[in-house]
Amino acid sequence: MMMMKTKKVKLYGEKLRKLNTAIHERDGNCCIICGRYVDPGEKFHHEPCGALKSDEISKGVTLCYDCHQERHCGAGSRVVKEQIKEYLQGLYGDA
Template sequence: IFERDNHRCIVCGKYVDDSHKFHHEPCGQEKSDIISGGVVLCNNCHYARHNTDKLKLIKTKCEEYLRNLYG
């Protein structure tokens, strides 16, 4: 997932090293490591995905990103 996303947050483009856990989309997707269900998010965007008014915007961005890759 990190290689696929070039170690970049798919929302803001910030570099993210692979010591971070990728984000499961949809949230909690059985916590599987399936490549088509994960995206790289930086800490700030990951926090915003779960805890701010940007939740829906980031959720949509994650869904569209994965849909463009995997249909």
């Protein structure tokens, strides 16, 4: 079975701000993990993060500062990652 390589999307300026706004609006300006309010100006979290991140609505979520830190360097990182994955799959399938 051959895996198709997907092209990463990299947005800048107004397009990136519009994506950030759309993600926050979709998530009700609340962290999808703990439900805490997140200021709409706070940058969304990419999932997957790192070298594989892509600026697409189906690959971004709203996280509060604490849950964002937990995702990147906390003991519960795997749990948060799985919760994000399940949330996005519930909205977009395996997109």
